[in-house]
Amino acid sequence: MSTQDAEPVPAEVAAVAGDGHQGAAAAVGPAEVGATERAAASQAAPSERPLHVAHGRGSLPVDPWSVREPTLDLAGLGRTESLFALSNGHIGLRGNLDEGEPHHTQGTYLSGFFEHHPLPYPEGGYGYPESGQTMVNVTNGKLIRLLVDDEPFDVRYGTVLRHERVLDMREGTLQRWVDWVSPAGRAVRVKSTRLVSFAHRAVAAIAYTVEAEQEVRIILQSELVANEAPPEVDSDDPRVAEALDNPLVAVGQDVEQHGSVLLHRTAHSGLHLAAGMDHDIECSRQYDVENEVRQDWARTTVVTILRPGDKLRVVKYLGYGWSRTRSDPALRDQVAAALTGAKYSGWDMLRRAQRDYLDEFWRAADIEIDGDPVLQQALRFSAFQVLQAGARTEGRAIGAKGLTGTGYNGHTFWDVEGFVVPVLTLTAPDAAAHALRWRASTLDRARERARTLGLAGATFPWRTIDGDETSAYWPAGTAAFHINADITRAFELYRWATGDDGLERSVGLDVLVETARLWISLGHHDAAGRWHVDGVTGPDEYTAVVDDNVFTNLMAAANLNAAVGACTRQRRAARLLGVGEAEIARWRRAARSVHVPFDAKLQVHPACANFTRYAEWDFEATVGRYPLILDPPTRILW
Incomplete structure (x- = not known):
């Protein structure tokens, strides 16, 4: 052109x-x-x-x-x-x-190479991370x-x-x-x-x-x-x-x-x-x-x-x-x-x-689009950036900004398993497998984090470089428990797309089992038998520490069902992890009875319980003030 x-x-x-x-x-x-x-x-x-x-x-x-x-x-x-x-x-x-x-x-970065820095708290709390990580x-x-x-x-x-x-x-x-x-x-x-x-x-x-x-x-x-x-x-x-x-x-x-x-x-x-x-x-x-x-x-x-x-x-x-x-x-x-x-x-051979x-x-x-050259360029650029972020990590995490800059301190978040790994699964499956193996390699730290929080199974960190939780703010960090289900979904998508059960056998089963155990300890059944998850933050992060976040509940149910399927396929390995029929039955019951809020008057699923009772957001008053995380007081958002 x-x-x-x-x-x-x-x-x-x-x-x-x-x-x-x-x-x-x-x-x-x-x-x-x-x-x-x-x-x-x-x-x-x-x-x-x-x-x-x-x-x-x-x-x-x-x-x-x-x-x-x-x-x-x-x-x-x-x-x-x-x-x-x-x-x-x-x-x-x-x-x-x-x-x-x-x-x-100036910037030259190596995946996973970071330094610790202190996380000072004016008022500390149990389970708060003591140090942060910065690329x-x-x-x-x-x-x-x-x-x-x-x-x-x-x-x-x-x-x-x-x-x-x-x-x-x-x-x-x-x-x-x-x-x-x-x-x-x-x-x-x-x-x-x-x-x-x-x-x-x-x-x-x-x-x-x-x-x-x-x-x-x-x-x-x-x-x-x-x-x-x-x-x-x-x-x-x-x-x-x-x-x-x-x-x-x-x-x-x-x-x-x-x-x-x-x-x-x-x-x-x-x-x-x-x-x-x-x-x-x-x-x-x-x-x-x-x-x-x-x-x-x-x-x-x-x-x-x-x-x-x-x-x-x-x-x-x-x-x-x-x-x-x-x-x-x-x-x-x-x-x-x-x-x-x-x-x-030599240069020519490298090129x-x-x-x-x-x-x-x-x-x-590659996806070809007719009639929209702007979108065509943007789509290829995005695919290229996903590849650059994850092609050769091989034992390291993929950061939220890849290796383009220091945004988010180089941390990996749920977005990687939620969006990046699925794209790699379809376009560069070896890279996706490496990303999932890295996450599985941090399972012991996730188990320890769950114990610290008084929970069973494993709780993966909201933001990290090496597997330790480094989020200093509970409402927009650890409370976003949906990350655990996002990770298991990435394992499931990899198996579905590639037809390869090898990753599940080697590392995936452990992740699915331990995250299922987390959800059972985090949720509860009410008197009517409905299964609830309280005190969590959904992926939009604007409704923090709420009950029955729809995304979280549905993802938790999918996580539980995925664990049931994996244990059925890998029966012997599941037994070695201590999974018995009684535990699988608890997973099935919770997934089957998960509560998904619904507003009958509006005929919509609200973001969480009571969401449609909140005051309506004044969009006109916030024009030019986005992202909201930098502007309104916490009281208004949360």
């Missing part, structure tokens, strides 16, 4: 991942472009003509297989850093500019700084003749083209392509090319940086993550010919991290390379003189690994091996493997 034919994408695409925070600068894009620059731009991929269409926050051109930013909007960096984030479910690289500045929020911005390997005759390449200075970025959802890459003239009048053309490998879980790579239009001295600095300064956080929004200062403690460093490895650990959560980089360098002119390494910083510097038409091309390979139990030398060697394997494969992986995914996942 040409620029002239492009339609704006308002919220459909941006809402999936965008942060949407305001910055301080204006858009940077094609301004006064001369004949030479126009001719050069006409030959540059992917457009067939120069891009001169400015766009404001909230609108990007429509393309069926990509998200394209034709000019750089500095005021919208928070949004585009999320939109252009790349991840394979294990490594996440926020869509920051290669040179690192300007930025809204850590780990060692940043995206940084490639460029100096042109000693002037740093920075889009805020000099003249930007062209700036374009494209997230290609078939290639799994983020591409960037910049034509820049330094304040001293030195012109260079920069192209970078970034990927986080689906095929090689521990690897990411960046191909970075500089082309000169005059004779210039080029200094390229490729860096690893740990403990970057966090963004300032001044918000009462509970979805915004805590800012951690210097969360990583240096353990060791290693340097090779064209690369380095930095070793760190967290101070409180006991996690160890290795991050490394290596490079392939190509240049038509002679060049020199230097390596430097410090505790929190490593740099590989390439220096050369380019003449008109000359190019310097650097492929930067990144490797990451972390563990709670493995030694630092073992992690170092793991990352070194990942880098060696990536260099052996080909990325395309092959996505070709297979899209054969299962």
